[in-house]
Amino acid sequence: MNSNRSLLIMGLLLVSFLIFTQWQQDYNPEIQAQKQAQAQAPQxxxxxxxxxxxxxxxxxxxxxxxxxxxxxxxxxxxxxxxxxxxxxxxxxxxxxxxxxxxxxxxxxxxxxxxxxxxxxxxxxxxxxxxxxxxxxxxxxxxxxxxxxxxxxxxxxxxxxxxxxxxxxxxxxxxxxxxxxxxxxxxxxxxxxxxxxxxxxxxxxxxxxxxxxxxxxxxxxxxxxxxxxxxxxxxxxxxxxxxxxxxxxxxxxxxxxxxxxxxxxxxxxxxxxxxxxxxxxxxxxxxxxxxxxxxxxxxxxxxxxxxxxxxxxxxxxxxxxxxxxxxxxYGWAWFIAKPLFMLLTFIQSLVTNWGIAIIGVTIVVKTILYPLTKAQYTSMAKMRMLQPRIQEMRERFGDDRQRMSQEMMKLYKEEKVNPMGGCLPILLQMPIFIALYWTFMEAVELRHAPFFGWIQDLSAQDPYYILPLLMGGSMFLLQKMSPTPVADPVQQKVMNFMPVLFTVFFLWFPSGLVLYWLTSNLITIAQQWLIYRNLEKKGLHTRVKK
Structure with missing residues (x-):
């Protein structure tokens, strides 16, 4: 799975989560009954x-x-x-x-x-x-x-x-x-x-x-x-x-x-x-x-x-x-509780909740690094295999069954997992949701300052600087994708994803945006390091032509 598709999955998951949260507030039958009861209460x-x-x-x-x-x-x-x-x-x-x-x-x-x-x-x-x-x-x-x-x-x-x-x-x-x-x-x-x-x-x-x-x-x-x-x-x-x-x-x-x-x-x-x-x-x-x-x-x-x-x-x-x-903490309590314990421990050392959030992000990304490495290695191999896959498409035409069999054989020979990018994304989303509810519930983060204009990590960025930086980092991460999207429609959708994320994050707690921005920057560094090492090892020379 290429990183563009990963971004698309993340975007769909995020949008689905926000839509569900808002539906619970506005259209849930119980909430509507509450509004009706409140309107009738004075009578x-x-x-x-x-x-x-x-x-x-x-x-x-x-x-x-x-x-x-x-x-x-x-x-x-x-x-x-x-x-x-x-x-x-x-x-x-x-x-x-x-x-x-x-x-x-x-x-x-x-x-x-x-x-x-x-x-x-x-x-x-x-x-x-x-x-x-x-x-x-x-x-x-x-x-x-x-x-x-x-x-x-x-x-x-x-x-x-x-x-x-x-x-x-x-x-x-x-x-x-x-x-x-x-x-x-x-x-x-x-x-x-x-x-x-x-x-x-x-x-x-x-x-x-x-x-x-x-x-x-x-x-x-x-x-x-x-x-x-x-x-x-x-x-x-x-x-x-x-x-x-x-x-x-x-x-x-x-x-x-x-x-x-x-x-x-x-x-x-x-x-x-x-x-x-x-x-x-x-x-x-x-x-x-x-x-x-x-x-x-x-x-x-x-x-x-x-x-x-x-x-x-x-x-x-x-x-x-x-x-x-x-x-x-909702359904993500089993992730949120240890994350909050880690957050408070780091804060006790650095005495700044913003730095503690950066510290938690580094810890999370370090733990997920083996999966991230496997993800980008698989993506790099997939890129190198594209000419052979295109050749198969031309050779087998509409014979989808034969095409599928040959592709599976190729993936097995080259030890490539086409779904290798899914697991890091699926793991990152629950962590994001857990941190989201942590910022919603943990009173310790109320009015907790970071630096400069960020004086309350539990509130949105008053000048929207962090969301804009986050959107920029996502755009850069997307451009570093090893597998460019050829389809014009997909290309437009992917180009719109950083904008969509930026708009959503305008209202998110600034601490949560700080986590996502830091995560993107670390991912950019990890991606650059992984591909550089792969190039040094001459990965492309080992992929059969």
Missing amino acids: QVAQSSDVPASSNASSPLTEQSTKGKTITIESDVLRLTVDTLGGDVVDSDLLKFNAELNSQNPFELLQDNEKIQYIAQSGLVGKNGIDTNSGRAQYQVTADNFRLADDQNELTVPLVLEKDGVTYTKTFTLKRGSYDIAVNYTIKNNSAETVEVQPYGQIKHTLIESSGNFAMPTYTGGAYSSSEANYKKYSFDEMAKANLSIDTKAGWAAILQHYFVSAWIPNQDAENNLYTRTANGVGTIGYRGPITQVAPNSEATIKSNLWTGPKDQDAMAAAANNFDLTVD
Whole structure:
């Protein structure tokens, strides 16, 4: 297979991949159902509330719109705003992440404003629940602002409510450098009756469409993990069509967006119910824990965790089983994960993600070099055999069977594999797709600078210089092809391929374009070296005339 045909195959694979990705965003029936559900949402009658029904309730509770005062809880990486009515987290600022490139403002994940509602709620329902139809728990706090001191590794903030001889304490615990927040309930029963409560935690998010463009689509929606599904997305349209209800041990429920995630992680030793619902343009995903009974003059603690932060794979893997799968590499995960590990290792040495990408490209091309060498050697032999093949065509005319037999015999004698160029191409495309999803999912690459005008490798080149250089390198690689295309139609198609690739790559993350450009330059060098060595060995003299 000549390099022109290789480029054509690569182009077809790339175009097919992009078309499929865009179709998933625009024409997938599920996505269309989501858009329809969002359009109808404002007209729906309220079917959900701030407080879910307990296990023995027959219908959801009514919406509670009243708010209490807010307090601030701040660690070195997180600043939470908590409403004392219910103890809900209504805002989370990620202090180590900028809202935009070069912005001085921190990235706001959880938020509750006129544009979007994205909050984390939790509470106690059931027979003696303090979050009921008539209202949410109104907690008391000792201060309005709490901050992790420089000499502290942990900050604990209790919210207290006393009711009918029972003291309910909702405690937030933030640890230094962590986005995993412990949210525990302590029920101290000083009454004469047994207290029965049931915990819940849920994430509420305004129903919005996924953002991005055809080259960089992003997912915003629900996801969960259960004993039967390690990781499964549950989009807003799926929530609108059918309420999720899964009983499982352990598990978690989350809302995902580009690079970030918020999730409730209930007690992993308990049986929990995962659920969803939608109403009034808002989708909710959460968990309901088992009923807890607290005998008179005794105490019980109910544990849960809230994650609100970046998709940090190592930290999420430590937080809960399968939680790191929210970094979704798609079907190419088995390639993307080791590539990302290699990328982070090289970055730790060179301290520049762009140089790390170049390093990964060199490693990949080095590993594939034996196949590349076999590819170009086969292509060179095919070029040398063209006069003999043309002679066969003239000799056998329309006898295709005889022609095929003689060609196979010739290939065998000269040890030529006419399909020798396929394997490197077939291997390179999955690697490209794996890197594509790595750039889409790895928060480490968000706002990662290279040099000069490239200040964000996860975004497109603002001046389109890298795509143009990539197109030029592809054109040069095409011109170095050892087997020129004779057919005028094929020639026009091949001449158009660098232009087509350049246009597509205008919207790709600049880091991905950098990988492709580096790969092309290395291929050009390898091709030149391989052919030079073949000429020195006098390959053409060994091919029978």
